[in-house]
Amino acid sequence: MQGNTQPAVTISAIASAAGVSVPTVSRVLNGRSDVAPATRERVEALLREYGYRRRGTAQPAPSGLVDLVFNDLDSPWAVEIIRGVEEALNAEDMSLVLSAIHRRGGADSTRRWLDALGARVSDGAILVTTDLDSFLHAELQRLNVPVVVVDPAGVPDLEVPTIGATNWTGAVTATEHLIQQNHRRIGFVAGRPGLWCSRARLDGYRAGLDAAGVAFDPELVINGDFDYSSGFAAGMELLTHPEPPTAIFAASDQMALGVYEAARQRGLRIPDDLSVVGFDDLPEAGWASPPLTTVHQPLSAMGSLAARTLVRLIRGESVESPRIEMSTALVQRSSVRALGS
Amino acid sequence: MQGNTQPAVTISAIASAAGVSVPTVSRVLNGRSDVAPATRERVEALLREYGYRRRGTAQPAPSGLVDLVFNDLDSPWAVEIIRGVEEALNAEDMSLVLSAIHRRGGADSTRRWLDALGARVSDGAILVTTDLDSFLHAELQRLNVPVVVVDPAGVPDLEVPTIGATNWTGAVTATEHLIQQNHRRIGFVAGRPGLWCSRARLDGYRAGLDAAGVAFDPELVINGDFDYSSGFAAGMELLTHPEPPTAIFAASDQMALGVYEAARQRGLRIPDDLSVVGFDDLPEAGWASPPLTTVHQPLSAMGSLAARTLVRLIRGESVESPRIEMSTALVQRSSVRALGS
Missing domain, CATH: 3.40.50.2300 (Response regulator)
Structure with a gap:
């Protein structure tokens, strides 16, 4: 910070002198058209009169x-x-x-x-x-x-x-955990298509299966949208499969909670009849019944x-x-x- | 807003002139002791020189x-x-x-x-x-x-x-709903003691019972702390009562979710074996399994x-x-x- 010899003129000061709001001065500075012509003229005159300089050319004090x-x-x-x-x-x-x-x-x-x-x-x-x-x-x-x-x-x-966050690694870890618990038919509820994190979590799931020599079954992967209702729909679909999964890994906690409700409606208890893992570790994961095993994202x-x-x-x-x-x-x-x- | 004839001097401008941060100028203005004496002197001199006036005495432009x-x-x-x-x-x-x-x-x-x-x-x-x-x-x-x-x-x-929000009325409504569904032994998990909203919800519960001629049983009221773990503890206590309630009204959604987990650990299904009502209507209420009936607070x-x-x-x-x-x-x-x- 240089010790300037006189205070920089601020937008707030210009606004006060012109009798307008700060956003109005900003609109004038940004060349917006939604300012009344008379107002624009008055503000521009004051900007010249007081020698206003944009940030970046001046060295304003930090605003905090x-x-x-x-x-x-x-x-x-x-x-x-x-x-x-x-x-x-x-x-x-x-x-x-x-x-x-x-x-x-x-x-x-x-x-x-x-x-x-x-x-x-x-x-x-x-x-x-x-x-x-x-x-x-x-x-x-x-x-x-x-x-x-x-x-x-x-x-x-x-x-x-x-x-x-390490989306791919987190998904590998969750998948490995289910495999260590002897699950082989592991359903996956994927996140919203088109997002990198969705792809990373799907890839981590596949990598976890591959490392254990478990064959990837595309019928066990259903696309979701990260939200509760898409998790519920995916859970219903997976649980009506002729050879349903014994565990479902959902790429978000909300989707995992949707899977809980699908299991309940199918008469299945968690974890006795179905194991579930989520992703995020929102506070809600700890409030689920039973409390949800999940991948913590910091x-x-x-x-x-x-x-x-x-x-x-x-x-x-x-x-x-x-x-x-x-x-x-x-x-x-x-x-x-x-x-x- | 008056059309002042010249811009008001701002704290930011003073800070810039003094070569210090805005919070430092504020500390000087607020008479704080944690400012170096030389800095204080320089800032005070500039405040006098530029005729800085506190808000309330001047009419600064709105900051937005x-x-x-x-x-x-x-x-x-x-x-x-x-x-x-x-x-x-x-x-x-x-x-x-x-x-x-x-x-x-x-x-x-x-x-x-x-x-x-x-x-x-x-x-x-x-x-x-x-x-x-x-x-x-x-x-x-x-x-x-x-x-x-x-x-x-x-x-x-x-x-x-x-x-x-109408805490008392909300609690009356929830209690009336359970009574309309033929519940008479209705447990209540109260909020944190000492808060007005906790008292209002407890009073609403009692008023709902009274209006239906259902006797108030103090053994069916357990104090919670609004959080999940206190709801779980209260649920365990209510469900081990010799004559347990058929419904539990919890003064927060988080406590209601704790009651869900207590019911699960006691082998009870919701709503077949136990009815539960919450208070707040956080998004989590809709993600519970089964989705939670609750009092919506806007x-x-x-x-x-x-x-x-x-x-x-x-x-x-x-x-x-x-x-x-x-x-x-x-x-x-x-x-x-x-x-x-």
Whole structure:
């Protein structure tokens, strides 16, 4: 931080002088058309008069704000990531601005978030997203805002630092565990098609079978959508198979809970008649009846690491690796029993 | 908003001129001792030189930021409230700053949040808390920040606008439902003692029994702590009673899921051998096996209403009522069966 000889003019100060809101000034700066002509003229005159300079050309004082951005807040793991980010930022005396770029809002929603981001001069942004599109990426570069992506879905080739989890290894571990318990017909409920994490978990399941010499049976793999209802539907399909599986590995906890309900409706008890393993280790896994054996994904730690990585970028320090995958681990509870025991 | 003739000097501008961070300027303004004397002197000189005026004496432009504050982010309903607040603020082009005043951090954690709040000049704050202490309340008044409390716990006598839910009515409705299904021995797992919402739900349970002429049996009431493990323990106790209940009403969904596990360990099936009703209607209720009948608490709508109420306060408009309780409603799923059917 240089000791400037006079304070930088802020958007907030311009807004106050013009008698308009901060987002309005930001819209003018970003060349948006939805500003009344008279307002635009007044704001532009003040921007010239006070010599406003965009961030990146000036050296503004750090705002102490970091944006955390979700596509939508309806994901059950959102709160886990939020908690990790909040704790790490809190330790740095920084504050968390939480946003959802609502998918239903489309490009306009993204535009509005970018306007707000420009107006409040956040020090950086953490995106939790399965699809960082090129438009968003270009705009963030233009705003000169450091970015880290928390990426539970596992996109492997972003140009910004990303924090993920070892999806493939976690799926191998879960499959090996079921095989060690003498299961051979192991159903798999796959995640949403088209996401890297879905593919990684499916590949891990196949690798676990292959390592044990268990033949892969495509009829035992049903695609789900990560949610409860798709897990229920997949469970019903697997359990009506002429030669049904003795164990089902679901690529998310919610789908595993759907499998629980399918088993109940088929009159099967878990784990006596069917073993089930999930993936994520959300709090709900421990509240299931019986408590669910699952692959722990360190969502909160991923959030904390993303925040610490972003703080390094904000301070101009380098990061060790453009992508870090944090380790998953099997959490054994009560939903698996050894066959033949 | 008056059309001021020149921009107000901001803390950020002072920080930039002094070559220090924004929180440091805030510490100086708040009379904190943890600032180096030379830094304090330099900042104070700049504050005088540029004629900095605190918010409340000047008319700063709205920052477009609203603080949402939790005690801790480990509550399962936190994300529901966050979603409601975020959507309402998004519709107003405002942004959400999310903070946790960590209980384990104590007074220091509260102090740090207040410093940060003062530094970034939030337009207002929404507190989600079961205990707004007098220190915090006095400090918020001093900072001249409008406040609304989202209060799932039901504190009835705060001096600031509060948004709650009809805990008592919800418990009456759940109890009436079980009585209509011919249950007479209805166990109750109460919430954490000492909270108003716990008392309201217990009173509603008793009122429901009384209205139907069913005698209250104190042996059928076990205190819980709202969490899964306390529900499990209460369920085990109720189900080992010499004359066990045919239905259990738990004052939270998590405790109801604990009762599920107690029933499973006792070899009882839900709803065939035991009916269960919860309270909250978290997403988890729908993922239980069988899906849980429960009292819906409109957490997301409570968050939205809190945000809209705060926006009214920020704009200097009046609010209709210092306390609003939003209605609860019974959501019937598959965990209750009619006795004798």
